[in-house]
Each structure stands twice: as C-alpha cells, then as structure tokens.
Amino acid sequence: MGNNLDRRDFLKAAAGTPILGAFAYTATRKGKVDGSRREELLEQAGGPEKTHPFMERKYKKLPSYQGNSDTINIGIIGAGSRGKDHLRALGLFVPEELTAEVKQELAGREPLNVRCTAVCDLYQPNVEFAVRASGGTAKAYRTHQELLAQSDVDAVVVATDDHWHAPVAKAAAEAGKHVYVEKCMTQNIHEIYDLRDAVRKAGIVFQLGHQNRNSAEYDSAMNVVARGMLGDISLIQCYTNRNSNSGAWFRDVPKIHGPLDAASGPRNLDWEQYVSNREHRPYDPNRFFNWTCFKDYSTGLSGQLLSHEMDLINMIMELGIPASAFASGGTYCYKQYQAIVDANGEPLGTDEPVPAGARTRPDVPLLVRQWPDVLQVVYEWPDRGLTVVYDATLGSQFNRDQIYLGSEATMKFDGGVQIYADRRSARYADWLASGRVTPDRPMISYRNLSGKGVEALTSATAAWSLSKGLLYTYRGGRRVNTTYLHHKNWLEHMRANDTDTLCNIGDGFQEAVTAHMGTASLLTGRRVHWNPETEQMTTGEGEPLEQFRDGWQL
Amino acid sequence: MADKSGLGETLKNYSGVQTFLIAFLRVVIGWHFLYEGYVKLSSDAWSAAGYLRAAPGPFGPMFESMVSSASMVGVIDAVMAWGLTLVGILLILGLFTRSALLVAALFLLMFYLSNPPWVGVQFMPGEGSYMVVNKNLVEMAAVLVLLVLPSGAMWGFDRLFARR
Amino acid sequence: MADNDKTSGVNRRDFLKAASTVPVLGAFALSLKAKKKQDTLAREEILSIGREGAQTNPNVLKRNYQRKGSANDTLNIAIVGCGGRGKSLMRAAGFHPPDEDGAGGLEGTEKLNIRLVAVCDLFTPSVEWAVAASGGTAKVYETYQELMADPDIDAVVCATPDHYHSAVTIAAAEAGKHIYVEKCMTKTIPQAYAVRDAVKKNGVIFQLGHQNRNSNRYDSAMEVIDKGMLGHVSLIQCYTNRNSRNGAWVYNIPKEQGPKSAASGPRNLDWEQYTANTVQRPYDPNRFFRWRCFWDYGTGLSGDLLTHELDVINMVMNMGIPSSATASGGVYHHKEYTTLMTAQGEPLGSDAPVPEGALPRPDVPVLRREVPDVYQVVYEWKDRDMTVVYNATLSNNWHRGQIYLGDEATMDLTGGVDVYADPRSHKYRKWLDNGKVKPDEPMISFRNVAGKGIEAITAATAQWTVAKGLLYTYRGGRLINTTYLHIKDWIDHIRDNNPKTMCDIDDGFQEAITAHMATYSYLNGTRVNWNEEAQEVEFEHEPKIPALS
Structure with missing residues (x-):
C-alpha cells in the first residue's frame, strides 16, 4: 500500500505544478512578443534613431560652465502677476508663501545662487511685494532707466506689459545687462529689429520667456519628428481653449488704486510713465490692470497665446518664419465687462458669482475689449508643404489638443504624446490589415511616468491605464517648475558666457515676426507674406504693407 | 453513478456549507447573466454589432462576418439579449439547470473567443490585466464545474423533477 | 431522513428547497427598480437642463415635408453628365443596367414612379451605361441644348463637371424643366445670380445635390441648437479627412479613351464640347477624367468638399452667407502623378500597389495639380458673433468631425451627436460640481440605433457600446440611401409644385457664394466680404485675379 499510494498521492498533489511552468513560459513569450513588436514598430515607424537638432541644443554641455558659485544680481522690471511668478521661480518668496510644500520643492531644486538687488514697477504694492520677496536686498527704482544705471545689477527680468517689453529690453542690452523677457517679445513690428540689433551688438545673454521649451514630453515629439514617423506632415493644428472672464483678460482691479498725480484718493500707480510711450489718455484703471484687452499696450491673442503654440511648433518642426499668414476673427464673446462691488462696497472677482445687492463699481469704468477674443490664423510653409492653423475662441473650454497630421500617422499631445497610424498609411498598411495596429488607438504612446521619465509604450492597455490618471508630469522622478528650468538655462549661459539659450534672440525674432504677421493680416484684411531676403512683411505682390487701421502701429 | 441510492443519497455527500456555496455560485452567475440580458433588452442603444465588428484575434473575421448584414445583426442581438436573460432566470431558479449551464458555457466561450487575451493579440482593453486567462474564462470554468454537480437539485426546481 | 414518510412531508421540504432561490429573483427585481429609478432620474434631469429655448429653425419644417399630391403620374427624367x-444618382433613383447591382439602402422604400428617357454625356461609355440603365429606351442627345428641346422630358438631373452646372441648369429652367444639380451649384459668383434668376423666373422645382441634409443626425443637432443647450456658439470647426489619390481626385483613367477629333485610336469623347465654354487646350485625359484637379473645370476644395460641411452647418445654424471669408492653402502633397500600367500594358489604379516592371502610361501625360490639397477657410458672421473654420488636408485620414463650440457646451458630430458640458459653464455648474456631468464625457449623446431611429443616451456604458459600433444610418428602422431621399424630396416637390425643396435655390445661392468667396480669397490673398444690403461680394483689396470665368 504505502509506497504506491504515496506516489500516486504525490502525483495528484503536484498536478498543478506544471501550470506554473506554463505560466512562466507564456509570460516570457509575451514579454518577448511585446518587446519585439515594440522594437519592430519603432524601427518600421521611422528607421534608425536620429537626433533632433534642438535636442542637442537642449542637452548640450556648456564647456566653460564652472558651476554656480558666483552670485548673480538680478533686477526685476515689472512685478505684477507674472513678475511674481519669476521671483518664485528664482527661489525668492515672501515669508507667508514659504509653506512646507514650497520648502520641500525648493529643497529638491539645484540652487540658482541669485540675489534680487533691484525692482522697478509702476504700481506700489508690486514694488513692496518684490522687496519683501528679495529678503530686503532689493532697492526700488522709479524708472527702468535708473535701475539699469546701477552697477549691482547683472541681469534683468522684464515682465512688464507688452508695450514696455522692447524699450526696456533694448535699454538693458545697451546697458550691458543680460535680459530675460516675457513673451510676446515686442508689441509691434519695428521693435523686433531694434531689439535684435541691440542684443546682438551688446553680446548679452538673452532669454525669451517660452518656458514650455523645457517640458520633457516634447523630447519624445522631437524624436518622432526627427525619425520621420509621421510621413509628410501637411497640417498642424493648435488651439487655445478658455472660457472665463479672467481667461479672457477681464481681471480683478485692486480695491485701492489711483494715479500719483490724482488730487485725492489713493495715489499708488505711475500712470504718466505707463502711457509715456503711447497715446496720452486720462487715467483708466482698466487700461492699467486689464491692459491685455487694449491695442495700445498688448499684442492680443497673437502675442499672448498663439505665440505659446507657435513657438512650440517652431521648436519641434524647425520651421522658422512662415512664408505667409492669413488671419480672421472678431470680438464675439467677452465684449465688455463692468466691475462690480457687493452690497458692502467690497470689490467682487470677475469670475465670482454675483450676489444679491451687487452694484456697479464707481471707480472702474466699463471695460470695452479691443483685441478679438475669437481668432484664427493660418500660416503656410510652401517649401515644407505644410500649413499650421491656430484656432482660438475664448468662449469655450472644450479641450482640443495640438495635433500633427502626417501622411503615415498622426501625433497628438494630450499631456503625453500619442501616435496613431493613419487608416490609409502605406507604411503601416500590413499592420493595419493584420489588426496589430488599429487607427483609433495609439500605435505608440509616450508618457511621463512618475519617477521613470519618458517611456514609449505600445501596449494599448498600458496606455489606457496611464491615460486614466496615474501620472504626473515629472522629470527625473520629481515634479519641476518649467519657469525655474528656463531661468536656470539662462543663468548657466550667463556663467558660461554663451548666448545660445533655449529661446535666444534668433528664436525670439521668429516668434515676434510670426505673431505680428497674424496681427498684420487681421488688421489689413490681406494675406501677409514674409520676404526672407529683405526680412520684411509684404503684400502678395511684394509691396510693403500699408499703415494698419485700428490703432496698432507698424 | 448513484442512481441506485437516488439523488437524495448523492446530496447527502455534501455538507450544508458545500451545498450552500454551490447554489450560491449558480445564483450569482445567474444574476450576472440576467442583468447582462436585461440591459441589452431594455437598452435602446445596445447592439452586438460594434463589439463583434471590432473583435480582434484569429476569430475576428468570423465574428465580423456574422454581422455583415442588418438582418443578421437583428438575429444576433435578439439571441444575445433573450438568451442571457433566460439563462439568468433559469440559473437563479435552478430550473433546467444543466441545459442553462450548457448554454451559459457556450456564451462565455464565444465571449472569450471574440476578445481573446492571447499573446500577440491586440485585444480590447477593459479593467484588469490578462494573459490567456480572463474573467470570461474563469466564469466559464465555474459554469463547467456546476455542470458536473447536481446544483439545480440542491436548492432549485430541478429537485422536483429529479428521479428519486 | 424521513424515508418512511414519502408523502406530504418530503414533498413539502423538497419544494421549499426547490424554491429556495426564488426570493433572489425578488431581490434582483428590487435592485433593478432602485437602479432604474436612479438612472431615469439622472437622465431626465440632464435631458431637461437647458431646454428652455423656444426658437425653431425653419429648416426643421423642410425636413419633415410630406407629399400632398398623388404619385400616380410617371415623371420623365433625363440625365446630363453620367x-x-x-x-450614383441614377442608381439611387432606381436605374442601373440589368447586369449590375442597384444602390444599397433602397430596400423597402417607396417607388419614385419615374422613367429615364434621355441622356447626354460627352464620353460614349457613360452614354451607353445610361441607355442600358433605362432599359434601352433612353434617347441619346449629343448636346444638352438638344436634350432641353425634347418636350417629353419633365425634369433634368445634372451631374456634369462644375463648369457646366450653371449653363445646363439655366437651359433646363428656361425650357421649363425641373432641375436637380450637383454641388457646387456654379463655378463663379456671377453664375450664382444667373442661376437663381433663371430658376425663380421660370418657377421650376430646383434641388441642389447636398444629400447629406437628409442624414437624421442633424435632427438631433438642430434640436440641441434650437433648445439653446450650447449657449452662445462662437466657433464651429469642420474638416475634410482624406488620404488617398482617389480621395484627392486623382481617379483611374479608362484604358480606352481619346477625342472624337483624333486621327486614330479610340474616339469616344467629345473634347471640343467639353472645353467649349472655358480655356481651349489640346486634349489631355487628366483634364477630362480628373477635372476636379483643375481650375478650368472645377471649384477646388471650396466647391467640392467644403460645401458639404458648410451647407449642413447652414441648415443647422440657419445663418446664410458669411460676412467675410479668408482662405489659405497650397498644393503640398499630391503635386503631380504619373499614371502607370503593368508590364503587360494593363492600366493600374492610382491607389493600387505598384508591381515590378510598372511603366508610365504613354496615353496619359503627367498630372500636375492646380487646386490646393491643403486648404483652410475662415468665415465670420459678425452679426451672429460667430466664426466657422474649415480645415482640410488630403493626405491624412485622422477622423475629425464637426464641432460646435458654445460657452455652455460643445456639440461634436464626429461619431453621432455628442454634447459635452463646458468646464466653465454656468448653466451646468451644479451638475459639474456634483459630478453628475463630466466635461470629458458626453452629457448627452444621440445615436442612430438599429431599428429604433435616433435616441438620446446618457449612460457612459451604453455610450461605449454604441460608440464602438455601430450603427448604420437608419431611418424608421431601416438603412436608407440619403441620395435616394434627396431625389425623392425633389420628385415629391415637383408633384406638389412646391419650390421649397430640402436644398432649394436660396440655399443653393448661399452655398455657391459661400464657396466662391473662399476661392477668391485664396487666389487673391485678400479678405472677401459679403454686403448683405447690396447682396454683393466685395474685395477688401482689389483682386489681381478677376472673377473666375
């Protein structure tokens, strides 16, 4: 009995064990099949690995960079909402903003070793904020000219409104200060040339504030484009999706405001200096705090939001300035806004619900928008066989992603980078026919995985689970602020005495020309062409453009 | 096997807990089928056509050809909706259990084959992670187990028809 | 056990055990009731939001037209351009040669009671097809002018290339014949006025060939708009997505082709008449068979594919001619094409794989495309505070539908009719805040459901099944050919002597002007405006290229 039964018992008992072997075998095979499919797919999609030229620029070693032991003295010109973001990106916080969370984030950053030594702003509370954020090291100057005359300022961050970008940046370059300036680089066309000349002549390190160039997900996009995975790209579409008063630049006007020369009331802003290079008008708080809506001070959708999209596309596609631009639009959604106060006279935020008893705010007149809130611009690059379309309405926040339409595949940015094979693709025809690739699910999907950087995924299930929200935009395992990275890049170039920053004056020239071609077309009602030899905007017949209507100058 | 001693004797071989759990398994599978069927019957929007047309894997073309004509789609939709409902009710009641289980196993096999989680097949994603085995296969295995047990006669109307 | 007691006791116990799971059915029913109540409440609530609008689009009435008169008298129709x-039009109307299959989607439809009695085409095989389709009885006319003189003909279908649309339409109207003409209605702006005058003066029943108007998804789309569910719509985006040579109008050229005036070879087409009203050029088969690629004969993307989109948007939004148009584009991908044949001399299809030893066809020169294949148009309706953007590339098939962006919600017509609440909506704020509505999932979807017509769906799961599948374009439970419906609408209006067809002459005028404004803008690089008061097209800058002739 004994032995016999034991063996049989044992055999029965162990009957399930081979299944483990089968499992291991299948799992290995699955790993191999998925892996080889991924390799094959990446290979067939684009041939060998190629390096995108911008990637070399982005990750180049600066030979003369000796580290950041020297402190750089920074002056802030324009310390409004965006200027405050710059202070924070530089690591300068007012004490009440230094929360535990902020401290933790700062601890993870490589220190920039900068000191804010000077501030200039036309609105007194902004000056006070900047001085406090600097830890008391910053001195306040009434004009940017006085600030630029100081020897304890090595570099300036210009975050004024658009109509002061170029005059201040140019003066800074002429004073030998390095410049970081917010987009749009200039407010009108002739300033573009002046600023470029001044920056090049002075040999300073210049950075234009398109911090998105630092985002890691675009590395994957550049890889895709460099390897030609999409085939011939004939159309790129980009969008702005917003739908709120503040999104449409109807912002809150502070409770206490008034020009320095007022007979009575609060006297905390320098209106005279503000309008000194534009048409002189009586004080209007909307024109100061909601300047983005006005043609005198702002670049409208072209410079404010289109430039973000176009700069990114220019970086990925290396397009330069388009051969032509054709724009159309109107003020359709956010035509005007009347600031209100509640029953107790407290100002109400523009997007706040309106309580009972709210009434018109006496110190703020009706805001009437000048720049369109619905704008479409079509750019052509005939030599590249490519059109780029920008579609914006500030009256809808329905999400539309930037999308690249190629003859073999389509690339979409939705926080990651998705590549879809085209239904009629010749290159992927066999795979489409066999069902290994389906046109409505990503063929390749790049995501920033927490702690893992960018990963290429080809398995639809993996991509699906990721898209359902498991991810954060991390770099090297850490959440990072792109404006900080943009400043870091600028400062490292200063220390290495290298002018080829991530968004240098050449990029800035292209950005500003591209944006203003859109505006010029909108205002002249004609397709505006670019002559690369003379570097001038022209009509279709090569004639110079006429003076624009509606108050925007050439 | 136990025809001499009768069903009563067979049932005596199971403990109370076993009997309960076997019946429970049958009932929850029935519930699942019934609701799947009900949803299809009551929904204005449901049709199997989309799912079958998207069926991946080696049987994909077969399933796709099943829905090539509108009239076939109608037949398949009706068979699916009524079939699932009926199987669900029968399983809950324990009535004609063996036939119901057989049909259930067939349905599950079809579901399994229409979206097989096999290596190299780009199957339709759902919740969970699968390699070869998915929930359809697990449910089918459970149905097959029930098929060899007199589950309908434990707690169910088959008890009344069983030869004693 | 109670083996002795074989009577009631055991039976009762057996019965109790047998019926022990019946309460489960009760539990099931209870759960179901609770769930259904909850679902219904959610659905009713969502469907009811934002439906206070009272406006009714007059186009709704057109869509619900019912013939009043009888259909007992047979109408005689002629085809010009086959x-x-x-x-396709003839098949949809029920005519096809006996050895060919008819059009799909005619199953169970009402017979039109029409007869095909005459044909005019410049390519002999097309003429022969039409005669065969008529059952061998159709009369053949060399010219459309001779055809119009035939008193037996009641109505004419015109499907010539664009450069003959207006001439044929005007001749038909003046001969008192009803007319169905393909889009684009005309090739030029002046022709749009001439056609409108001729049709109105002669009182004939006119239909423009935008059969898409019959698709029932627009019933739901119009309901959504009329009920004001989207709020203020500031931007509408529409697209053309194609990626093949055929899609880019580089069609196959028949093996046998040649002008009648040729000294030798197949003499089966009337090139002289074809070019009689446009630029005179030596015979080029590309210009005859691939006419859509050339400005002499076609209207480019504006007239051919943009009009499909703009026409239905005009139906849904009822907005007429735009206040301005700007257009930009280029010939970027399908620049030129060498037509090929196999080593044995058999013609190869333009999208067919190229076999070893393929050679250029000696009888077909290289095709050099004139009209853009990448093309963007922006229209403004200043009085409606609205922009419509059309984006097209013929070298990518990524599916982009038709999207209406409102400040309260967005309507996407890509897969069916999906309505998404805007994340910053005020109207749907409550539902967005309590999570009943999510901005990235449709709040309401309308889908064609086999056998059931169009239905509104709000449950995400049903959504998925439906979206994956889909769906036939059904009407009243049946798959119907929209071209058939469009022809039927025309025939019904002829029988009722009612000029208000689904796409009547006023719609046609708007369609043609809208399309041509874009073409003129593209060619001249200037914004083109519509002066509503003067009913005239105005150029913001003097055009360098005068009105296309």
Whole structure:
C-alpha cells in the first residue's frame, strides 16, 4: 500500500505544478512578443534613431560652465502677476508663501545662487511685494532707466506689459545687462529689429520667456519628428481653449488704486510713465490692470497665446518664419465687462458669482475689449508643404489638443504624446490589415511616468491605464517648475558666457515676426507674406504693407 | 453513478456549507447573466454589432462576418439579449439547470473567443490585466464545474423533477 | 431522513428547497427598480437642463415635408453628365443596367414612379451605361441644348463637371424643366445670380445635390441648437479627412479613351464640347477624367468638399452667407502623378500597389495639380458673433468631425451627436460640481440605433457600446440611401409644385457664394466680404485675379 499510494498521492498533489511552468513560459513569450513588436514598430515607424537638432541644443554641455558659485544680481522690471511668478521661480518668496510644500520643492531644486538687488514697477504694492520677496536686498527704482544705471545689477527680468517689453529690453542690452523677457517679445513690428540689433551688438545673454521649451514630453515629439514617423506632415493644428472672464483678460482691479498725480484718493500707480510711450489718455484703471484687452499696450491673442503654440511648433518642426499668414476673427464673446462691488462696497472677482445687492463699481469704468477674443490664423510653409492653423475662441473650454497630421500617422499631445497610424498609411498598411495596429488607438504612446521619465509604450492597455490618471508630469522622478528650468538655462549661459539659450534672440525674432504677421493680416484684411531676403512683411505682390487701421502701429 | 441510492443519497455527500456555496455560485452567475440580458433588452442603444465588428484575434473575421448584414445583426442581438436573460432566470431558479449551464458555457466561450487575451493579440482593453486567462474564462470554468454537480437539485426546481 | 414518510412531508421540504432561490429573483427585481429609478432620474434631469429655448429653425419644417399630391403620374427624367456621380444618382433613383447591382439602402422604400428617357454625356461609355440603365429606351442627345428641346422630358438631373452646372441648369429652367444639380451649384459668383434668376423666373422645382441634409443626425443637432443647450456658439470647426489619390481626385483613367477629333485610336469623347465654354487646350485625359484637379473645370476644395460641411452647418445654424471669408492653402502633397500600367500594358489604379516592371502610361501625360490639397477657410458672421473654420488636408485620414463650440457646451458630430458640458459653464455648474456631468464625457449623446431611429443616451456604458459600433444610418428602422431621399424630396416637390425643396435655390445661392468667396480669397490673398444690403461680394483689396470665368 504505502509506497504506491504515496506516489500516486504525490502525483495528484503536484498536478498543478506544471501550470506554473506554463505560466512562466507564456509570460516570457509575451514579454518577448511585446518587446519585439515594440522594437519592430519603432524601427518600421521611422528607421534608425536620429537626433533632433534642438535636442542637442537642449542637452548640450556648456564647456566653460564652472558651476554656480558666483552670485548673480538680478533686477526685476515689472512685478505684477507674472513678475511674481519669476521671483518664485528664482527661489525668492515672501515669508507667508514659504509653506512646507514650497520648502520641500525648493529643497529638491539645484540652487540658482541669485540675489534680487533691484525692482522697478509702476504700481506700489508690486514694488513692496518684490522687496519683501528679495529678503530686503532689493532697492526700488522709479524708472527702468535708473535701475539699469546701477552697477549691482547683472541681469534683468522684464515682465512688464507688452508695450514696455522692447524699450526696456533694448535699454538693458545697451546697458550691458543680460535680459530675460516675457513673451510676446515686442508689441509691434519695428521693435523686433531694434531689439535684435541691440542684443546682438551688446553680446548679452538673452532669454525669451517660452518656458514650455523645457517640458520633457516634447523630447519624445522631437524624436518622432526627427525619425520621420509621421510621413509628410501637411497640417498642424493648435488651439487655445478658455472660457472665463479672467481667461479672457477681464481681471480683478485692486480695491485701492489711483494715479500719483490724482488730487485725492489713493495715489499708488505711475500712470504718466505707463502711457509715456503711447497715446496720452486720462487715467483708466482698466487700461492699467486689464491692459491685455487694449491695442495700445498688448499684442492680443497673437502675442499672448498663439505665440505659446507657435513657438512650440517652431521648436519641434524647425520651421522658422512662415512664408505667409492669413488671419480672421472678431470680438464675439467677452465684449465688455463692468466691475462690480457687493452690497458692502467690497470689490467682487470677475469670475465670482454675483450676489444679491451687487452694484456697479464707481471707480472702474466699463471695460470695452479691443483685441478679438475669437481668432484664427493660418500660416503656410510652401517649401515644407505644410500649413499650421491656430484656432482660438475664448468662449469655450472644450479641450482640443495640438495635433500633427502626417501622411503615415498622426501625433497628438494630450499631456503625453500619442501616435496613431493613419487608416490609409502605406507604411503601416500590413499592420493595419493584420489588426496589430488599429487607427483609433495609439500605435505608440509616450508618457511621463512618475519617477521613470519618458517611456514609449505600445501596449494599448498600458496606455489606457496611464491615460486614466496615474501620472504626473515629472522629470527625473520629481515634479519641476518649467519657469525655474528656463531661468536656470539662462543663468548657466550667463556663467558660461554663451548666448545660445533655449529661446535666444534668433528664436525670439521668429516668434515676434510670426505673431505680428497674424496681427498684420487681421488688421489689413490681406494675406501677409514674409520676404526672407529683405526680412520684411509684404503684400502678395511684394509691396510693403500699408499703415494698419485700428490703432496698432507698424 | 448513484442512481441506485437516488439523488437524495448523492446530496447527502455534501455538507450544508458545500451545498450552500454551490447554489450560491449558480445564483450569482445567474444574476450576472440576467442583468447582462436585461440591459441589452431594455437598452435602446445596445447592439452586438460594434463589439463583434471590432473583435480582434484569429476569430475576428468570423465574428465580423456574422454581422455583415442588418438582418443578421437583428438575429444576433435578439439571441444575445433573450438568451442571457433566460439563462439568468433559469440559473437563479435552478430550473433546467444543466441545459442553462450548457448554454451559459457556450456564451462565455464565444465571449472569450471574440476578445481573446492571447499573446500577440491586440485585444480590447477593459479593467484588469490578462494573459490567456480572463474573467470570461474563469466564469466559464465555474459554469463547467456546476455542470458536473447536481446544483439545480440542491436548492432549485430541478429537485422536483429529479428521479428519486 | 424521513424515508418512511414519502408523502406530504418530503414533498413539502423538497419544494421549499426547490424554491429556495426564488426570493433572489425578488431581490434582483428590487435592485433593478432602485437602479432604474436612479438612472431615469439622472437622465431626465440632464435631458431637461437647458431646454428652455423656444426658437425653431425653419429648416426643421423642410425636413419633415410630406407629399400632398398623388404619385400616380410617371415623371420623365433625363440625365446630363453620367460619370461617377451621375451613375450614383441614377442608381439611387432606381436605374442601373440589368447586369449590375442597384444602390444599397433602397430596400423597402417607396417607388419614385419615374422613367429615364434621355441622356447626354460627352464620353460614349457613360452614354451607353445610361441607355442600358433605362432599359434601352433612353434617347441619346449629343448636346444638352438638344436634350432641353425634347418636350417629353419633365425634369433634368445634372451631374456634369462644375463648369457646366450653371449653363445646363439655366437651359433646363428656361425650357421649363425641373432641375436637380450637383454641388457646387456654379463655378463663379456671377453664375450664382444667373442661376437663381433663371430658376425663380421660370418657377421650376430646383434641388441642389447636398444629400447629406437628409442624414437624421442633424435632427438631433438642430434640436440641441434650437433648445439653446450650447449657449452662445462662437466657433464651429469642420474638416475634410482624406488620404488617398482617389480621395484627392486623382481617379483611374479608362484604358480606352481619346477625342472624337483624333486621327486614330479610340474616339469616344467629345473634347471640343467639353472645353467649349472655358480655356481651349489640346486634349489631355487628366483634364477630362480628373477635372476636379483643375481650375478650368472645377471649384477646388471650396466647391467640392467644403460645401458639404458648410451647407449642413447652414441648415443647422440657419445663418446664410458669411460676412467675410479668408482662405489659405497650397498644393503640398499630391503635386503631380504619373499614371502607370503593368508590364503587360494593363492600366493600374492610382491607389493600387505598384508591381515590378510598372511603366508610365504613354496615353496619359503627367498630372500636375492646380487646386490646393491643403486648404483652410475662415468665415465670420459678425452679426451672429460667430466664426466657422474649415480645415482640410488630403493626405491624412485622422477622423475629425464637426464641432460646435458654445460657452455652455460643445456639440461634436464626429461619431453621432455628442454634447459635452463646458468646464466653465454656468448653466451646468451644479451638475459639474456634483459630478453628475463630466466635461470629458458626453452629457448627452444621440445615436442612430438599429431599428429604433435616433435616441438620446446618457449612460457612459451604453455610450461605449454604441460608440464602438455601430450603427448604420437608419431611418424608421431601416438603412436608407440619403441620395435616394434627396431625389425623392425633389420628385415629391415637383408633384406638389412646391419650390421649397430640402436644398432649394436660396440655399443653393448661399452655398455657391459661400464657396466662391473662399476661392477668391485664396487666389487673391485678400479678405472677401459679403454686403448683405447690396447682396454683393466685395474685395477688401482689389483682386489681381478677376472673377473666375
């Protein structure tokens, strides 16, 4: 009995064990099949690995960079909402903003070793904020000219409104200060040339504030484009999706405001200096705090939001300035806004619900928008066989992603980078026919995985689970602020005495020309062409453009 | 096997807990089928056509050809909706259990084959992670187990028809 | 056990055990009731939001037209231009040669009671097709002018290339014949006025060939708009997505082709008449068979594919001619094409794989495309505070539908009719805040459901099944050919002597002007405006290229 039964018992008992072997075998095979499919797919999609030229620029070693032991003295010109973001990106916080969370984030950053030594702003509370954020090291100057005359300022961050970008940046370059300036680089066309000349002549390190160039997900996009995975790209579409008063630049006007020369009331802003290079008008708080809506001070959708999209596309596609631009639009959604106060006279935020008893705010007149809130611009690059379309309405926040339409595949940015094979693709025809690739699910999907950087995924299930929200935009395992990275890049170039920053004056020239071609077309009602030899905007017949209507100058 | 001693004797071989759990398994599978069927019957929007047309894997073309004509789609939709409902009710009641289980196993096999989680097949994603085995296969295995047990006669109307 | 007691006791116990799971059915029913109540409440609530609007689009009435008169009298129709599109129209009307299959989607439809009595086409095989389709009885006319003189003909279907649309339409109207003409209604702006005058003066029943108007998804779309569910719509985006040579109008050229005036070879087409009203050029088969690629004969993307989109948007939004148009584009991908044949001399299809030893066809020169294949148009309706953007590339098939962006919600017509609440909506704020509505999932979807017509769905799961599948374009439970419906609408209006067809002469005028404004803008690089008061097109800058002739 004994032995016999034991063996049989044992055999029965162990009957399930081979299944483990089968499992291991299948799992290995699955790993191999998925892996080889991924390799094959990446290979067939684009041939060998190629390096995108911008990637070399982005990750180049600066030979003369000796580290950041020297402190750089920074002056802030324009310390409004965006200027405050710059202070924070530089690591300068007012004490009440230094929360535990902020401290933790700062601890993870490589220190920039900068000191804010000077501030200039036309609105007194902004000056006070900047001085406090600097830890008391910053001195306040009434004009940017006085600030630029100081020897304890090595570099300036210009975050004024658009109509002061170029005059201040140019003066800074002429004073030998390095410049970081917010987009749009200039407010009108002739300033573009002046600023470029001044920056090049002075040999300073210049950075234009398109911090998105630092985002890691675009590395994957550049890889895709460099390897030609999409085939011939004939159309790129980009969008702005917003739908709120503040999104449409109807912002809150502070409770206490008034020009320095007022007979009575609060006297905390320098209106005279503000309008000194534009048409002189009586004080209007909307024109100061909601300047983005006005043609005198702002670049409208072209410079404010289109430039973000176009700069990114220019970086990925290396397009330069388009051969032509054709724009159309109107003020359709956010035509005007009347600031209100509640029953107790407290100002109400523009997007706040309106309580009972709210009434018109006496110190703020009706805001009437000048720049369109619905704008479409079509750019052509005939030599590249490519059109780029920008579609914006500030009256809808329905999400539309930037999308690249190629003859073999389509690339979409939705926080990651998705590549879809085209239904009629010749290159992927066999795979489409066999069902290994389906046109409505990503063929390749790049995501920033927490702690893992960018990963290429080809398995639809993996991509699906990721898209359902498991991810954060991390770099090297850490959440990072792109404006900080943009400043870091600028400062490292200063220390290495290298002018080829991530968004240098050449990029800035292209950005500003591209944006203003859109505006010029909108205002002249004609397709505006670019002559690369003379570097001038022209009509279709090569004639110079006429003076624009509606108050925007050439 | 136990025809001499009768069903009563067979049932005596199971403990109370076993009997309960076997019946429970049958009932929850029935519930699942019934609701799947009900949803299809009551929904204005449901049709199997989309799912079958998207069926991946080696049987994909077969399933796709099943829905090539509108009239076939109608037949398949009706068979699916009524079939699932009926199987669900029968399983809950324990009535004609063996036939119901057989049909259930067939349905599950079809579901399994229409979206097989096999290596190299780009199957339709759902919740969970699968390699070869998915929930359809697990449910089918459970149905097959029930098929060899007199589950309908434990707690169910088959008890009344069983030869004693 | 109670083996002795074989009577009631055991039976009762057996019965109790047998019926022990019946309460489960009760539990099931209870759960179901609770769930259904909850679902219904959610659905009713969502469907009811934002439906306070009272406006009714007059186009709704057109869509619900019912014939009043009888259909007992047979109408005699003629076909002018029986190429690819002409054949589709004839099939949809019920005519096809006995050895060919008819059109799909006619199953169970009402017979139109029409007879095909005459044909005019410049390519002999097309003429022969039409005669065969008529059952061998159709009369053949060399010219459309001779055809119009035939008193037996009641109505004419015109599916010529664009450069003959207006001439044929005007001749038909003046001969008192009803007319169905393909889009684009005309090739030029002046022709749009001439056609409108001729049709109105002669009182004939006119239909423009935008059969898409019959698709029932627009019933739901119009309901959504009329009920004001989207709020203020500031931007509408529409697209053309194609990626093949055929899609880019580089069609196959028949093996046998040649002008009648040729000294030798197949003499089966009337090139002289074809070019009689446009620029005179030596015979080029590309210009005859691939006419859509050339400005002499076609209207480019504006007239051919943009009009499909703009026409239905005009139906849904009822907005007429735009206040301005700007257009930009280029010939970027399908620049030129060498037509090929196999080593044995058999013609190869333009999208067919190229076999070893393929050679250029000696009888077909290289095709050099004139009209853009990448093309963007922006229209403004200043009085409606609205922009419509059309984006097209013929070298990518990524599916982009038709999207209406409102400040309260967005309507996407890509897969069916999906309505998404805007994340910053005020109207749907409550539902967005309590999570009943999510901005990235449709709040309401309308889908064609086999056998059931169009239905509103709000449950995400049903959504998925439906989206994956889909769906036939059904009407009243049946798959119907929209071209058939469009022809039927025309025939019904002829029988009722009612000029208000689904796409009547006023719609046609708007369609043609809208399309041509874009073409003129593209060619001249200037914004083109519509002066509503003067009913005239105005150029913001003097055009360098005068009105296309």
